[in-house]
Amino acid sequence: MSKNPKIAVFGGGSWATAIVKMLCENLEQVGWYMRNQNAVDYIKENEHNPNYLSSAEFNVDQLFLSSDINEMVRYADILIFAIPSAFVKVELDKITEELSSKIVFSAIKGIIPETGLIVGEHFNKMHNVPLENIGVITGPCHAEEVAMERLSYLTIASKDEEIAKVMSKYLSSNYIKTKISDDIIGTEYAAMLKNIYAMAAGMAHGLGYGDNFQAVLMSNSIREMKRFIKKVHKMKRNINNSAYLGDLLVTGYSVFSRNRMFGNMIGKGYTVKSAMMEMSMIAEGYYASKSAYLLNEKNNINTPIIDAVYQILYLNKNPKTVFKNLTNLID
Template identity: 30%
Template sequence: MKIAVIGSGSWGCAISAVLANKGNDVCLWSYFQEESDALKTNRENKKNLPGLILPDNITFTSDLEAAVRGRSVIVMVTPSAAVGDTARKMRPYVESGAAIVCASKGFDSETQKTLTQTIEDHIPNALVAALSGPSHAEEVAKQKPTTLVAASRNLTAAKMLQDLFMTDYLRVYTSSDVLGVELGGALKNVIALCAGISDGLGLGDNAKAALMTRGMTEIARLGTALGASLSTFSGLSGMGDLIVTCTSMHSRNRRAGILIGQGKSAKEAMEEVNMVVEGVYAAKEAFKLSKRLGIEMPITEQAYRVLFEGASPKEAVEELMTRDKKHESDNGFVSK
């Protein structure tokens, strides 16, 4: 199968290797010409994913038309902020009926829409799906056991993607809840950032467990209000992705959070991590959504205050711990 992977960061390279190792014809697109040239020369992303030598049946380009034209499957792995613009530029070259798989996690900052919704707006003639789950590129590159969810409203398409990505080390499940799968992947980055801040402050395991548990409550509360299925958030793209992102040092969101907890600003933390920290951007969009919909998301609100309003992490913790008393089951879920 002829496949384009749009985005040559760590996840883009790992996915390209998975697909190429299954015998597919893969073209990996980079935004920067020099990055594409380096990949062509070294067959390795030495900055983001050192040690993974990319198979010979991967070609490289920074020409979007050359990457996309004639490809039956296009995997989007750009930073969330670039998805809309990249999709708009791709539109003239995408064949009608091609499958576009969004493996990026986040929101469209202009509309607060999910990324598949944004892609569908720009490329209405494509079949758009989401791929998400607990999957650090570093471990996929080493072929360690990993599970993902391929989500599409079209069950046939979801099963096709399941077959496309599945290997003896990468197990893929299907789902029809595209919205829930995407929201879990986007919002867990906010909670992982907060878990990192907790670690940076030295608050201990109890605090992090509370953040993860109550954070999932917030994710599900917003997700069900938007129309997602509650059960999705207890699955791989919800709780599974939350666990791995909050606990692993592979997580750039957690690493950035640790630095913020230790006293650095969000800007300083992102510069030190030197990779895109999606949780920072997702916190802003999730906060806007919560206010627009009247959804209570206290952890997300405090994350927003720390990241964008100059609140101190210690002050944010105090605000969370001294809120009005609640019943644990008073979640405000809208089940579907």
């Protein structure tokens, strides 16, 4: 890796916008790929994203913007992907440039639906990116609070400690604190699973359950997460660290959590289709719940909360009935 690597962010949503903002605190130039050329043109003229985190202003002289994904891959040494998991494969299929020599970071909190793989595994198996060149950027951190420059925390995971340290340095600022980890598989699974549990928390709220039940639900969620991650990738980790428990709590409780919001709408009686139409952002937990359920069919883990969310979202089971049954399965 070069001493001053070029870094590019891929994605046009709120989390991609927040990461670009963080990088701009430390780099003279940041690459930013957005598939929508109109959004690129708007940012160049108005210095903020028209659709997400519009309060975050940019010095456009710092940005190398493009709607050509291959141009951005050629430009950068380190690629940070912050595209919703449901659309990752469509975007990656556009790439004709070689990815195997690049360092790739996933800031995506989900599983690739077409392959059933977490993002790091997808890059490794489908694009020949070595595992030591893959990293994960995870929370607890909401994009909206980054835009407001509220103190936030990130975990940067990579098998290569030096790569993790480099990314940590470029994302750190007076309002962003970072720590590094070598658990790229576990942190990425945790980032995916916490969205499912946040949906469950939202459903419970929409159904009228109170804070007492929410506390029990979150307590059971972290234990369920621990069982799941231990089964799919066994290594020594402290599930109470910020990358796991912290990220789960902020996603389960925050007013900024789109997954909690989506679940709340389902609990109040919205259909999946109507809830999706109401929200302008992707709720990753919807796709993650199916992927996690299918993975669990192979691994046979005790996951009553994941099962409950899947039954409601994909089997059209009545949320009230499902949660009444769930109250007898958790303690």
